[in-house]
Amino acid sequence: MSTALRAAISVAMLVGFYVLGLLQLAVVGWLIFEIWTHMNGAGAAKLSWVLIVAVGAVVAGLWRAIRARPSEPEGLLLAPAQAPHLWQTVREMAVAAGTRAPDEIRLVPEVNAAVSEDTKLLGLVGGTRRLYLGMPLLQTFTIDQMRSVIAHELGHYSGSHTRLSAVAYRGRVAMHETLSRVGKWNVFGWVFKGYGYLYLLVSNAVTRRQEFEADQVSVRVAGVEAAVSAMRELPVVDAAWNFYFGRYISYGWEIGYAPDDVFGGFRELYTARTAELAALRQEEPDEETSRWDTHPATGDRIAAMRALPPVPHPADWRPASMLLPQLDGAGLELQRQVVNFGSRTVLPWADFTAASLIAVQQRKADRIFRSAARRLGVEEAGLAEIFQLVAAGRLGELAAEFYPDANRYEAAQAFADPMGDLISLAAVRSGVAFWRHSWSEPARLVDAYGEPVDYTEIAKLAVAPETLDQARAWLAHLGIHVQAAKVVEAKAGASGSDVIGALPNVRVDDQENDVILLDRGLVFVPAPKDTDKGEKRIGELLSANDPATLAHHYRFxxxxxxxTARILKAVPINAELRLHDGSQVTLKERWSSDSIGKSRDTLESILKQINERATR
Structure with missing residues (x-):
């Protein structure tokens, strides 16, 4: 079956989706007419209301989809005067691809490239064409690889793949809006879900075929070696991009810091991590795909490229950044447009790394200090108070909380690891040690001369009463002040927490609440008594608020x-929590409450762990 025919079928199915909605609306109208013809009173009113509510979700979704418009174009607009070399390359390649050049080129913060076209009259009238190029690609690709990517995207234009993009957009919005509004017991929704799955099968088959066709243009215009090289490099860049955000940005971002040059930092990382990137390039491309994927497997695409007739092309392995000489400045401008720093403190990279790691150290230490304060009966604690517990032979009591599978003696010995972290914090706070940023390896703790420091041996001495004085003397000799490491966050918060579950309509101390399960605690959000739409209500709440915001505004x-935690009943869950301050919290789930995934099992597991910890 040709791609054009597949696309036509896909569009016909989109039209069929709307027709299906109208047919269901007509059926409901006929049923309501029949009900009032043969019935009257409260019974007829209730049945009519049930039908209206059932089809109402479908109609609301379709109405929103009809009014939907594609969002405004994103990214940094590059005028021809700003990027003459890039524009010249794109225009020359458009001629070679046999298509009209894009009207706009935009930089986007993604490891990707894409095209769009504003068309009218079901694609019969063309409109503004836009080419989107990912900043990470320009930072890491060669000119040949970038030419291949651009040629592929131009192939979507020459193959008329973008002509129906606006129609397809509305169709996907229609399905999403409609299917997200129908409940699992809505019979009308069942019909739409089945139709939606069938449409996705057809639509995704079309897009997979279109990718192969665009690859053919890429090989013809840029050459097979460039095309294959780009395909193999894309997953490498993507892995590096994810590593960069996960290991270099996210931990500081979550606690209120941001680097001053987000995109420039990625370029530095990619340049420094040559060995790791080389290892990634040795991995075989993915050869697995499914009928639900919109793109063919990379291995299949490469095989198809190599099977095409070879077209000679001169190699150009210069960096793609030469196409945009002011790339660093463009990265800063793109950052101003797409990165929302909010209230975060923006710092140069070296300072960002140091401040972030100190904050992470402090957060971990605060968790220990709060526990020590409870055991000593004081308002606040620090490393000095931890040493008091060690001297009194009570470190095992504290350590058992963090090593629940060990007895107190074993826990005290194992506590040497966190003790080392506490001593490191004291060293940093004393101005003896510093965090050194590096692009080629993890950040390291160093002394004033830049030499790595290690407090492991001191930590081993500090966990035993009989060697504690030796540890104190060693710390004093190094200029590390024990009192410098003390609690900052005396009350636990939820900053950086993740949502691990939710239970709608739980009576908390006899008040109706939705319970949000975080990996650090429970958030109780006042809820209506009506148990309908509990899952949807919580979904909207979580999509609009991060865990820290919820914990700040509601009871946490x-x-x-x-x-201690006592489970009185497992299903529906009924439990009593006794807090360290002597107060009590009761949780009573209702039989009629929605059940979201395995949230009940998750909560039960958490309460059991708390109980096990308390009995040690």
């Missing part, structure tokens, strides 16, 4: 503040 009970 950290797990560390729970002394």
């Amino acid at each position: 009970v950290p797990y560390e503040e729970v002394a």
